[in-house]
């Protein structure tokens with residue numbers, strides 16, 4: 049999700065409180081924070097659903113604006129050399145090698161954006177895309 053902080057809350061230790069008091073792990077993917085100005089964080093919140101829900105209530109109490117984002121995988125398919133390295137890590141079957149053509153096939157509807165293919169591809173043809181929900 050994207051958290052947007054007002055100038056009044058930007059200096060509060062909100063991510064620290066989420067971790068310590070709500071038992072929610074915070075993975076910061078992007079940060080745009082400047083002392084005394086409005087700021088934003090792109091984060092993943094990882095934890096039990098009940099803890100995450102309490103953390104969201106806490107954020108709302110601090111007037112932090114919360115926007116869910118959807119993570120998807122971008123694939124530069126035209127540059128693929130069909131080596132198959134990504135298909136061997138894709139447990140969802142979104143990346144498969146066609147047994148007759150020996151070419152990679154991508155089924156985006158099966159992808160859960162686990163990111164394993166990003167590390168597996170020697171040509172770095174995969175990337176993450178974050179869009180608003």
Ligand code: SF4
Nearest residue numbers: 138159160162163165
């Ligand atoms: S992100 Fe995960 S599920 Fe999606 S294509 Fe890559 S390895 Fe498969």
Ligand code: SF4
Nearest residue numbers: 128129131132134169
């Ligand atoms: S690892 Fe990269 S180059 Fe190899 S098949 Fe997958 S996308 Fe194509």
